[in-house]
Amino acid sequence: MPYWEKLFSTGYRGSDGNLTISSSQSSAIVSILSAGTFFGALGAAPMGDFIGRRWGLIFSTGVFTLGVIFQTVATAIPLFLAGRFFAGFGVGLISALIPLYQSETAPKWIRGFIVGSYQFAITVGLLLAAVVNNATHLRDDTGSYRIPIAVQFAWAIVLVVGMLLLPETPRYMIKRNDYQGAVRSLARLRHLSENDPALLAELAEIQANHEYELDLGSAGYIECFKGNLGKRLLTGCFLQGLQQLTGINFIFYYGTQFFKNSGFKNEFVISLITSCVNVGSTIPGLYAIDKWGRRPVLLVGAIGMTVSQLLVAVLGTTTTSQDDLGNIIVHNQPAQQAAIAFICIYIFFFAASWGPIAWVVTGEIFPLKVRAKSLSMTTATNWLLNWALSFATPYLVNYGPGNANLQSKIFFIWFGCCFLCIAFVYTMIYETKGLTLEEVDRLYCEVSSARKSVGWKPTTTWAEEKEISNKLVNKRQIAEHGESHEPKIAEE
Known part of the structure; x- marks a missing residue:
């Protein structure tokens, strides 16, 4: 945003001679939020286990709100950086606790849709951000950036009010040995009587599974890395890491600048279009999660992303060049438009598969005794890669001393990572469609290979x-x- 660049600039001027921020400052501002989310995600486990999933979310929203306040009042980089960190810390806590809460409360037949809706909400947030940014980016006052930042207060209020109305998860109550509390919680969530046989049977299964897991050993962090649990943790961490390495956040963090470099005059409109594609594509993905299963949707998505990123890389590198000042020269405008089309196709495959399903799978593959700890570590992996990529991207893409100046060539990196996704799904992802969390635990105990998990049914409880x-x-x-x-x- 021109006004923001002038206000927050410390004297650095871009190739056009206008005041702006340097690559190092851009890296710090974008990536510090992801650094905060990394530490927040790790802190979610002790908080979620100590004060509960519900009150943990309420506290986390308070931390996030503090960060938003700092960013809103900032007129220089230091306070803005502090606000980004605290907002990120709050988001990190929330990003681990929400899939945890959703997984532990949703019935098995709709759990994929419910947890996947977490990603759908992210895409809606990105769309709203693009709309508001497009509406304010040319304002010649502090409203250009304060309005988009302050809008976040509204969603914090919605989340706090919602959590005050909702109960604690029944599985957390079982973990705390509060059986009657678990009965009341599940009765509210299922709209059943506290004496309903189906409700009592579900609770009996949760309690029996938890007692079995406790009999196997302690529930500390070291336990998460051992044997069967270590395999699940590795699966979750790789899944979340590869989700970031597909390149999605390059498009949404630096998309406007990339489109501008590619010769498009109104890069904010292009960003708005990609955000619309992101939202619309998540909806069929939510349907497919519980209809077709986790493995096939992730596999098809990985193949589609691989092809799309390769085509974007080839089109971008063969139809553009640079002058002596680093400005992009477009030799074939239709080819650039085709590249944008394939970026939209890539977003479709991501939003319909890897976007929502990464959160679904990591929310359901861990047993109750270590669920919060393991889920926080997989979420922290997501944010760690998010931070690393957001920090490194300006140096990888930009022109000038100390920068790699990859420009469109960076899509070859995303192509290689998407190709790895195909092999990962085939060898590591278990099919958990239609199973309760306790049945998923039994699946991992009885089936040694992910390829043999398709069609598995429990023979006992x-x-x-x-x-x-x-x-x-x-x-x-x-x-x-x-x-x-x-x-x-x-x-x-």
Whole structure:
């Protein structure tokens, strides 16, 4: 935004001679939010386990709001940076706690849609941001940036009010040994009586699975890296990391500047179009998650992203060049328009697959005893890569001393990462469609290969096994007791 660049500039001038910020300042401002989110995501686990998922979200929103206040009142880079960090820290907490809350409250038949709606809300936020930015970016006053930033207060209020109305998750209540609290919570969420047999059966299964997991060992951070749990953590971290490495945030963080460099006069309108594609494409993805399953949707999405990024890279590098000042010269305008079209196709495949499903899968593959810890680490991986890419991108793309000046060539990097996504889905992603969280836990215990997970059905439940185990223990105790105390029993 021209006014923002002049106001926050420390004297650096761009190739056009106008006051702006340097690549290092741009990297710091964009990436510090992601740095805050990384630490926030790691802090979500102790908070979520100590004060609960519900109150954790309310506190996190307060941290985010503090960051928004700092950014709104800022007129120089230092306070703006502080605001970005605190807003990021709050977002990091929220980004781990919301999928956790959704996974632990949603019924199995719609869990994919519910958790995927988290990503849908992100796309709506990006669209609203593009609309507001487009409306204010030419204002010659502080409203150019203060209006878009202050709009975030509205969503913070919505989230706090919503969490005050909603109950704590029943699985967290079981984790805290509050069975009656879990009954009340699940009854509200399912709109059933507290004595309903289906409700009590669901709670019995949750409790039996949790007790089984606790019997296997402690629930500390070290436990998350061991054996079967370590495999799940590796899956979640790779999934979230690869989601960032597909290049999606390059388009939404630096898209306007890239489109400008590619010769488009109204880069904000292009950004608005890509945001609309992002929102619209998420809707069929939400339908496909529970209809077709996690594996096929992720696989098709990875193939579509790979082809799209390759074509964008080829079109961008073969039809543009640069002058001595680093300005982009477009030799074939239709080819550039085709590149923008393939960027939109890439966004479609991402938004319909890897965007929402990464949050769905990481929210459902961990057992209750380590769910908050493992989910916070997978979310932190997402934000760590987010930070690294947002920090490095200006140096990779921009022209000038100390910069790689890749321009459109950066899409070859995204192409290679998307290709890795195909192999990852085939070898690592288990199919969890239509299973409860407790059944997903059994799936990982019984099936060693992700390729064999398709079509798996549980043959028994944790509650049934607990009942059988209790009967066997009782029989053994009776047998031992009768054998060693037979005279005493007869006398009594």
